[in-house]
Amino acid sequence: MNxxxxxxxxxxxxxxLRTQVIQTDMLPADIKLIAGVDVEYDKDSDxxxxxxxxxxxxxxxxxxxxxxxxxxxxxYIPGLFSFREMPVLxxxxxxxxxxxxxxxxxxxxxxxxxxxxxxxxxxxxxxVPALGCGKTRLFGTYEQPGAERGSVSPLxxxxxxEHIGNALRSQEGINPVFVSVGHKISLDTATTLVLxxxxxxRLPETTRKADHYGREAFLAYRKNVE
DNA sequence: GCGACAG
DNA sequence: ATCTTGTCGC
Numbered sequence: 001m002n003x004x005x006x007x008x009x010x011x012x013x014x015x016x017l018r019t020q021v022i023q024t025d026m027l028p029a030d031i032k033l034i035a036g037v038d039v040e041y042d043k044d045s046d047x048x049x050x051x052x053x054x055x056x057x058x059x060x061x062x063x064x065x066x067x068x069x070x071x072x073x074x075x076y077i078p079g080l081f082s083f084r085e086m087p088v089l090x091x092x093x094x095x096x097x098x099x100x101x102x103x104x105x106x107x108x109x110x111x112x113x114x115x116x117x118x119x120x121x122x123x124x125x126x127x128v129p130a131l132g133c134g135k136t137r138l139f140g141t142y143e144q145p146g147a148e149r150g151s152v153s154p155l156x157x158x159x160x161x162e163h164i165g166n167a168l169r170s171q172e173g174i175n176p177v178f179v180s181v182g183h184k185i186s187l188d189t190a191t192t193l194v195l196x197x198x199x200x201x202r203l204p205e206t207t208r209k210a211d212h213y214g215r216e217a218f219l220a221y222r223k224n225v226e
Numbered sequence: 227g228c229g230a231c232a233g
Numbered sequence: 234a235t236c237t238t239g240t241c242g243c
Contacts, residue, residue, distance in 0.1 A: 041234040042235090043235050048234090
């Protein structure tokens with residue numbers, strides 16, 4: 001793999017950018033477009049596909065899709081995940097003709113050992129409100145939220161007790177998702193938005209749609225390159 | 227030393 | 234992430 005940054009250089013970038021994160025709502029009260037992102041990986045090559053999907057906030061209809069395929073430039077290292085997925089997603093972002101009001105990322109935001117997960121990185125680099133919604137925990141301790149849809153319990157940093165995110169029961173009786181601030185949004189708003197996007201499944205529709213189109217783009221691309 | 231570890 | 238259909242439980 002043609003890695004561009006060393007591990008230490010990536011950590012230095014995180015320490016530098018983390019200071020720019022804004023944890024208050026700076027998104028429009030009347031959200032019109034909400035974005036979802038996801039990256040697909042090939043089972044036996046370094047090929048990946050990134051997808052950006054824009055949905056109408058009220059109808060959840062797909063408004064625009066942009067994808068990009070390339071080879072990974074950074075290994076998977078817990079805590080440095082954004083350096084693996086940001087490159088493809090940035091390329092996909094460049095192909096969009098519209099700007100979303102907020103981006104839901106597949107992973108953590110502040111719920112990260114250095115408080116700088118993918119959602120923070122995305123929000124800072126694009127200067128767009130962003131939040132993280134992960135399927136599993138990376139950092140922080142929590143109690144199991146109530147079984148009913150919408151139940152929340154705080155994710156507390158194990159180093160200083162900081163409230164870095166929420167474990168949110170997006171559907172009754174199934175495992176919670178982990179919501180945290182990315183940039184220009186509050187934890188409360190982020191949590192409310194994720195719950196609103198989880199209409200029928202555990203994961204937000206934004207993430208599910210991005211996964212769908214990303215997979216589609218990946219298969220089409222691989223078929224042409226084969 | 228041992229376990230944990232977003233996707 | 235990926236390997237992967239049927240199957241166990243409510």
